[in-house]
Amino acid sequence: xxxxxxxxxxxxxxxxxxxxxxxxxxxxxxxxxxxxxxxxxxxxxxxxxxxxxxxxxxxxxxxxxxxxxxxxxxxxxxxxxxxxxxxxxxxxxxxxxxxxxxxxxxxxxxxxxxxxxxxxxxxxxxxxxxxxxxxxxxxxxxxxxxxxxxxxxxxxxxxxxxxxxxxxxxxxxxxxxxxxxxxxxxxxxxxxxxxxxxxxxxxxxxxxxxxxxxxxxxxxxxxxxxxxxxxxxxxxxxxxxxxxxxxxxxxxxxxxxxxxxxxxxxxxxxxxxxxxxxxxxxxxxxxxxxxxxxxxxxxxxxxxxxxxxxxxxxxxxx
Amino acid sequence: xxxxxxxxxxxxxxxxxxxxxxxxxxxxxxxxxxxxxxxxxxxxxxxxxxxxxxxxxxxxxxxxxxxxxxxxxxxxxxxxxxxxxxxxxxxxxxxxxxxxxxxxxxxxxxxxxxxxxxxxxxxxxxxxxxxxxxxxxxxxxxxxxxxxxxxxxxxxxxxxxxxxxxxxxxxxxxxxxxxxxxxxxxxxxxxxxxxxxxxxxxxxxxxxxxxxxxxxxxxxxxxxxxxxxxxxxxxxxxxxxxxxxxxxxxxxxxxxxxxxxxxxxxxxxxxxxxxxxxxxxxxxxxxxxxxxxxxxxxxxxxxxxxxxxxxxxxxxxxxxxxxxxxxxxxxxxxxxxxxxxxxxxxxxxxxxxxxxxxxxxxxxxxxxxxxxxxxxxxxxxxxxxxxxxxxxxxxxxxxxxxxxxxxxxxxxxxxxxxxxxxxxxxxxxxxxxxxxxxxxxxxxxxxxxxxxxxxxxxxxxxxxxxxxxxxxxxxxxxxxxxxxxxxxxxxxxxxxxxxxxxxxxxxxxxxxxxxxxxxxxxxxxxxxxxxxxxxxxxxxxxxxxxxxxxxxxxxxxxxxxxxxxxxxxxxxxxxxxxxxxxxxxxxxxxxxxxxxxxxxxxxxxxxxxxxxxxxxxxxxxxxxxxxxxxxxxxxxxxxxxxxxxxxxxxxxxxxxxx
Numbered sequence: 007x008x009x010x011x012x013x014x015x016x017x018x019x020x021x022x023x024x025x026x027x028x029x030x031x032x033x034x035x036x037x038x039x040x041x042x043x044x045x046x047x048x049x050x051x052x053x054x055x056x057x058x059x060x061x062x063x064x065x066x067x068x069x070x071x072x073x074x075x076x077x078x079x080x081x082x083x084x085x086x087x088x089x090x091x092x093x094x095x096x097x098x099x100x101x102x103x104x105x106x107x108x109x110x111x112x113x114x115x116x117x118x119x120x121x122x123x124x125x126x127x128x129x130x131x132x133x134x135x136x137x138x139x140x141x142x143x144x145x146x147x148x149x150x151x152x153x154x155x156x157x158x159x160x161x162x163x164x165x166x167x168x169x170x171x172x173x174x175x176x177x178x179x180x181x182x183x184x185x186x187x188x189x190x191x192x193x194x195x196x197x198x199x200x201x202x203x204x205x206x207x208x209x210x211x212x213x214x215x216x217x218x219x220x221x222x223x224x225x226x227x228x229x230x231x232x233x234x235x236x237x238x239x240x241x242x243x244x245x246x247x248x249x250x251x252x253x254x255x256x257x258x259x260x261x262x263x264x265x266x267x268x269x270x271x272x273x274x275x276x277x278x279x280x281x282x283x284x285x286x287x288x289x290x291x292x293x294x295x296x297x298x299x300x301x302x303x304x305x306x307x308x309x310x311x312x313x314x315x316x317x318x319x320x321x322x323x324x
Numbered sequence: 325x326x327x328x329x330x331x332x333x334x335x336x337x338x339x340x341x342x343x344x345x346x347x348x349x350x351x352x353x354x355x356x357x358x359x360x361x362x363x364x365x366x367x368x369x370x371x372x373x374x375x376x377x378x379x380x381x382x383x384x385x386x387x388x389x390x391x392x393x394x395x396x397x398x399x400x401x402x403x404x405x406x407x408x409x410x411x412x413x414x415x416x417x418x419x420x421x422x423x424x425x426x427x428x429x430x431x432x433x434x435x436x437x438x439x440x441x442x443x444x445x446x447x448x449x450x451x452x453x454x455x456x457x458x459x460x461x462x463x464x465x466x467x468x469x470x471x472x473x474x475x476x477x478x479x480x481x482x483x484x485x486x487x488x489x490x491x492x493x494x495x496x497x498x499x500x501x502x503x504x505x506x507x508x509x510x511x512x513x514x515x516x517x518x519x520x521x522x523x524x525x526x527x528x529x530x531x532x533x534x535x536x537x538x539x540x541x542x543x544x545x546x547x548x549x550x551x552x553x554x555x556x557x558x559x560x561x562x563x564x565x566x567x568x569x570x571x572x573x574x575x576x577x578x579x580x581x582x583x584x585x586x587x588x589x590x591x592x593x594x595x596x597x598x599x600x601x602x603x604x605x606x607x608x609x610x611x612x613x614x615x616x617x618x619x620x621x622x623x624x625x626x627x628x629x630x631x632x633x634x635x636x637x638x639x640x641x642x643x644x645x646x647x648x649x650x651x652x653x654x655x656x657x658x659x660x661x662x663x664x665x666x667x668x669x670x671x672x673x674x675x676x677x678x679x680x681x682x683x684x685x686x687x688x689x690x691x692x693x694x695x696x697x698x699x700x701x702x703x704x705x706x707x708x709x710x711x712x713x714x715x716x717x718x719x720x721x722x723x724x725x726x727x728x729x730x731x732x733x734x735x736x737x738x739x740x741x742x743x744x745x746x747x748x749x750x751x752x753x754x755x756x757x758x759x760x761x762x763x764x765x766x767x768x769x770x771x772x773x774x775x776x777x778x779x780x781x782x783x784x785x786x787x788x789x790x791x792x793x794x795x796x797x798x799x800x801x802x803x804x805x806x807x808x809x810x811x812x813x814x815x816x817x818x819x820x821x822x823x824x825x826x827x828x829x830x831x832x833x834x835x836x837x838x839x840x841x842x843x844x845x846x847x848x849x850x851x852x853x854x855x856x857x858x859x860x861x862x863x864x865x866x867x868x869x870x871x872x873x874x875x876x877x878x879x880x881x882x883x884x885x886x887x888x889x890x891x892x893x894x895x896x897x898x899x900x901x902x903x904x905x906x907x908x909x910x911x912x913x914x915x916x917x918x919x920x921x922x923x924x925x926x927x928x929x930x931x932x933x934x935x936x937x938x939x940x941x942x943x944x945x946x947x948x949x950x951x952x953x954x955x956x957x958x959x960x961x962x963x964x965x966x967x968x969x970x971x972x973x974x975x976x977x978x979x980x981x982x
Contacts, residue, residue, distance in 0.1 A: 020900070030432050037436050041443055046508055051855035052446040052455055056462070058501035060439060062494035063466065065892055070490065073899045110474040136330075138477040171486055172466070173432055173473040 014185060015081040018166070022180040023075050024126045025068065031174035034064060064174060071175040074108055074168045078139070078179075082161065082186035083146045087315075089280075090193040094151045096161040096186055100137055101144035108139040110170045115149045116163040116181065125180035128165055156192040156276065156319045161185075191315045194284055195277035259304040260286055260293040262314075276318050283318070287311040297321055330475045332428055334374045339468040339480075340431050341367040341422070346461045347438040348415055350445040350454065355412050356400065366419035373423075381423055389420045411444040428472045435472070438465050452844075452851040463487055497891050504884035506877050507860045525603045526564055526751055526772055530575040530730055532716045539707050539728070539807065541769035544601050545753055546609060547849055549764040551595040555611070557755050558799050559647055561775065561787065562609040562767065564752040566626025568661040572668040573716055575734060575749050581625035581657050587613050591648030599852060600639045606631045609752050609767075611645035612787060618643060625658065626748065627785075640857055651784030654746060662746030662779060669742060670718035677742030687745045687780045694739050695793040698732060701725070705795030705816040707807070729798070730774040732790035737776045746779035750787070755802040761839075762846035770803045796821055908971055909961040916954055916978045933958055953977050 027035065038061050045053035083097025102108045117130030135147040151162055160183075167178035237249065262282045267275040279295065286293040287306065294304035295314045300321070302314050344367060352360045373380050381389075393416035394404065401409035414437065421434055442461045445454060466487040470478065478486065525545065526538070546562070569578030594611060608621055608629040617623050618641035620632040631639070654662070680693045697703075702725055709727040712719045717738045720731050727735075733749050740747035754773035756765045775789040792799040795816040798806050808830075809816060830838070853862070867875060875883070917927045920940055927936050937955040941948045954977045961970035 030429065030436075033433065034436055037439065041440065044443060044447075048447055049507075049859060050446050050450065051858045052450045052458070053443050054505070054507075054858075055455070055498070055502055055855060056439070056443050056446070056458060058505065059462065059491070059494055059498045061501060062497035063462075063490050065497060065888075066490050066493045066895065069892070069896050069899050072896075076900055107477075109477045138474075170470075170473045171490065172469045173428070 015079055016182050016184070017077055017079050018075050018179050018182075020076065022125070023072055023177055024180070025072055025175055025177040028169055028174055028176045031064075031176075034174045038064070064172070067172045068175045070171050071168060071177045073106070074111065074170050075166055075177050075179055077104060078108060078111070078166060079103060080164070080166070080182050080184070082184040085161070085186045085188045087189040087191060087312075087319075088153055089191045090153050090156050092153060094153050094159050094188045094190065096149045096151070096184075096188065097146050098149050098161075098164060098184065099144055099146040100139060100166070102139035102142060105141050107141060108137070108168075110168055111137045111139065112167045113137060113147050113149070114165050114167060114178075115151075116165075123181075126178070128163060128181055131165070134164070153188075153190045156190050156273075156321075157323060158187040158320075159190050160187045189316065189319050191319045192273065192276040192280045194281040195274070197281060197285065258292055260291055261296055261304070262286065262293055263296045264298055265296070272322070276321055280315065280318050283311055283314045330428075332425070332431055332472070333475070334371070336428070336431060336468075336471055336475060337371055337374055337425070339471040339483075340425070340434055341371060343435060343461070343465040343468040344418065344422075344438050344441075346464045347441045348418075350448075350457065351411070351415065351441075354445070354448045355408065355415075359412055359415055363415055363419040366422045370422040370425065386420065386423050389423070390417065393417055393420055407444075407447050411441070411447075414444070415441060428475070431472050432469065435465050435468050450856045452848045455851065455855065459491075463491060466490060493895065497888055500887045500891065501884060502858075503863070503866060504880060504887060506880045507858070507863045509860050525605060525769060526607075528565055528577055528605065528607070530567055530734070530749065530751060530774060531573065532712055532720070532727070532731055532734055538769045538772040539803065543769045544845070545603075545767045545769050545771065546601060547599045547759075547764055547766055547845075548611075548756070549597045549599075549762075551597075554758055554763075554765055555594065555647065557802060558792075560755055560765070561612045561750075561773075561789075562753040563612055563626075563628055563750050564607045564609040565750070566624070566628050566777075567749040567751065568626070569664060570666065570734075570738070572666045573714070577624075578661060578664075581655070581661060586652040587615065587627060587646070588650050588652070589615060589646040589648070590650060591646055593644045593646055595642070595644050597640065597642045599849060599857075600635055600641070602637055602639075603635050606634050608635070608639070608641060610643050612647060613645060613649050615644045615646055626750070638852055638856060640853075649784075650782075654779055659746055659779075662748055663741050663744065665738065665741045668715060669738065670715055673718050673721060673738065674742045676721075677739045680739075681743040681745075687778060688786075690743050690745055691736075691740065691778050691780075691788055694736055695788070695790060698736075698790055698794045699817075703732075703794050705791065705798065705806075707810050729789075729791040732794060733774040733776050736788070736790040740776070740778050748777050748785075750775050750777055754799065757802070757804065759842045759846055761842050762849060764846075764849065766845060768803075770807065773798075773803075907962070909958055909974060912971070912975045912978045913954075913958045913962075916958075916981060919978075919981055947981070950977060950981050954981065 038057060041053065041057040041060065044050070045057050079101045081099045081101070083099045085094075085096050088094050098113065100108075100111065100113070113134040113136075114128070114131040115134050116128040117132050123129065134149055137145050137147060139145055149162060149164060151159060153159055163181035163183050165179050165181055167176060169176050240246065262279055264275060264279065267278055270278070279297075283293070283295065287308070287310075290306060292304045292306050293314075295302040295317060297317060300317050302310075302317055305313075345364060348360055348363050372378055393413065397404060397409055397413045397416060400412065403409050404413055418434060418437055418441065421430075425431055425434065439462070442458050442465070445458070463484070467480075467483045470483045470486050474483075548562075565577060567575035567577055568581075569576045593615070596611065598609070600608060608618065608631050610627075610629050613627045614623075614629060617629050621629045621641070624630050680690045684690050684693060704726045705728060706726050707728055709731060710724045712724065716731075717735050720727055720735055721739075730749075730751075737747040737749050751772070751774045753767040753771045754775070755771050756767035758764075759766050773791070775787060775791065777785045777787050780786050789799060795806070797809065797816050800821050806816065867873065867880075872880075872883075913933070917936075920927065920936070923944065925936075925940050925943055931939075933955050937951050940951045944951065954974065957970045957974040957977060961974050
């Protein structure tokens with residue numbers, strides 16, 4: 007089941023659309039019965055005609071409702087990483103490859119992920135958006151989930167539903183599980199006093215070096231270098247992009263070390279390390295991350311920061 | 325479930341109000357007109373509340389208004405049940421409901437009930453016009469429902485288009501249900517009395533000057549469809565009543581005469597179907613002379629047919645008549661009734677009759693003498709005769725000498741009876757208009773006519789129409805021509821018939837109007853046959869014609885369901901076919917591929933344009949250039965930067981490719 011469901015693009019075929027009358031549909035059926043009784047009682051040909059016309063309209067409307075979902079394509083869009091505690095936003099794109107517009111589609115997401123359940127039932131529905139897809143159009147909507155833990159967060163199951171055109175029938179699709187997942191970084195701990203934070207390990211007492219007074223030289227600018235260290239005067243003089251290097255050897259490198267946080271719980275340690283990574287990046291220093299079984303070599307810049315955050319987010323996961 | 329359900333806006337309210345107004349409007353003709361106005365007032369009130377943010381009436385006021393609707397209905401009908409009261413209450417409450425609409429759910433319920441309102445109007449009338457109107461009402465109501473399901477997505481035009489699409493596609497299914505759903509006899513509960521308001525038509529009492537008021541009425545009296553050709557105009561006498569009894573001023577049917585003379589056919593039979601408009605009378609007109617009678621009717625003395633009850637709705641019956649016939653001997657009671665005359669008949673009338681009786685002796689010759697009198701003396705045919713006093717026959721014969729069919733018929737029968745010849749007045753319809761579009765005969769109230777029958781030994785009752793003697797135009801050309809000639813101030817019965825029509829030709833616009841009227845009448849007759857009159861008997865006839873003579877109720881229901889499901893399945897497949905959208909370049913290229921396929925070079929499923937081109941060029945070396953041009957411009961248009969610029973060369977090249 008999973009492989010069929012977890013394609014990148016899901017096209018709703020006939021077997022993945024279900025349809026039932028709405029409450030209004032049941033009322034309408036009752037009305038048809040009243041009309042039929044009136045037609046029989048008064049032996050009224052025109053009343054028979056109207057009754058049967060409405061019954062036929064209801065039947066055709068049922069087919070229209072089904073068609074409104076048939077062959078809609080659902081695909082995954084962007085899924086940017088977030089920190090635990092923030093809201094994860096998954097982009098879900100719907101496209102209409104046909105010529106008939108898809109009118110008043112409702113996108114719903116599953117509220118809770120729970121064990122095995124038939125594909126036509128979701129554990130709690132939450133409407134996300136109403137979508138109108140014209141001839142050949144594609145529209146993306148955002149499905150959001152709160153994040154609690156670090157690690158990968160899978161997109162919630164979504165389902166499309168519609169009651170177009172008369173509101174007497176409700177058609178909905180099976181639960182569609184897109185393969186997208188969002189990486190949730192550990193929740194950053196509150197800022198900590200730096201000295202305490204950097205205490206222990208081989209880098210103790212390097213605050214002065216970290217300050218950057220100790221100019222070591224210039225090198226070619228590389229992507230990811232902090233803009234604070236760009237030698238702007240050289241840029242202004244037209245000598246190209248150079249980066250100032252501070253400290254020397256290992257002395258200028260901040261090792262953000264798992265072992266420095268001895269005695270704290272795993273998740274707290276990860277939170278603190280996350281905070282350090284963010285702070286170090288903000289200040290613009292060279293930093294490396296040392297975790298049990300995983301070492302991120304020193305560096306700086308956003309790509310490097312993301313590397314560290316990924317290592318932290320996935321710590322302990324195989 | 326948390327929903328982002330949109331809140332109904334003013335546009336939704338407007339849709340509902342328009343649909344409701346269209347549904348309720350026909351009731352202005354049937355129920356008190358203030359009801360329709362009240363409904364409109366509530367709709368406008370709610371609209372004003374939304375438009376100008378007026379005070380929205382609270383629950384107490386709304387309950388009070390609901391109570392008021394109930395009270396008003398009760399006051400009108402002294403009941404809340406039955407057709408009139410029930411529909412009035414429904415409409416009034418739907419009006420009040422406008423103040424209570426909140427969510428789309430409420431809107432939807434109102435729209436559903438409007439369908440019931442549309443149906444209610446059919447309980448008063450089942451005309452073709454109302455049927456067409458109802459289709460518009462259903463369209464507006466369905467478009468309103470579409471509006472509530474897609475509040476913002478579609479324009480009003482798109483909603484109407486969608487609703488019409490639904491209805492058009494529903495029509496075949498509807499027809500299947502309509503014709504195959506088993507029709508049942510009888511009502512499930514007691515029906516209200518049908519209104520028996522006065523209707524224009526022949527009366528069973530003839531007072532001289534009466535038929536005159538019919539001459540102006542072009543209301544339809546009956547339609548007659550003949551099996552085979554339609555008889556000539558001069559033979560089209562449809563008898564409704566035979567008037568035996570007279571007091572000198574008026575003519576009546578008199579008491580029932582029991583068994584009457586037998587009719588012996590002397591010519592070919594004429595078979596026909598009559599659709600009689602409601603007359604509120606019991607008689608059924610029949611072509612002279614009917615043989616046998618329709619069910620639920622009996623034959624009265626004088627070969628007239630009488631229905632079990634007054635005809636309050638259109639009635640269809642089939643008959644056979646013989647235009648040549650003889651009738652048997654008179655019974656004593658008949659002879660007495662056919663010779664009855666009041667004592668008030670003037671001596672000079674009696675003297676005139678006596679003179680003929682002694683002079684001729686034979687009944688036929690006496691009758692001819694009377695007709696010769698009308699022809700020779702200065703008698704005139706006019707639809708506006710001077711009024712007559714206490715002894716109308718005498719005044720007419722010796723004084724005014726102006727009148728129309730019934731004056732002549734009454735005077736003639738009076739003279740015959742005075743001369744000792746058994747005679748009676750017959751009223752009915754004569755002539756009529758052939759509806760060329762439908763091949764049937766239409767008889768209007770203006771075709772109402774009175775003539776005489778005298779009993780002649782050997783032939784029995786014989787029709788003699790004194791009007792034909794004085795104004796042959798009435799019988800040869802019909803009532804419409806007579807009306808036109810009268811309007812043009814031309815005298816009747818003076819010149820040859822052939823010249824009569826000169827000067828009364830109708831203009832092109834009137835002709836167009838008349839033709840339209842004929843087609844409309846044809847549609848109305850079809851409508852009557854297939855809608856109003858489509859009951860258990862007609863359904864049996866239809867099924868028999870389809871070869872399903874002995875189908876059980878269950879069989880019919882299964883057949884209906886199977887047919888409906890089959891059509892629904894076809895629809896489902898057809899709707900699912902929702903074509904993939906191709907861009908113009910793909911379309912042009914697909915056309916190229918079809919042309920190649922015809923040349924035996926079908927594109928393989930995974931074959932790219934370049935591979936296909938290579939294969940094609942190998943097979944069709946003389947078209948290398950064209951194939952290459954098409955392929956490269958397709959690639960440029962679809963994948964390259966060429967875009968639209970490459971499109972027109974591509975299209976041209978594909979078109980030129982053979």
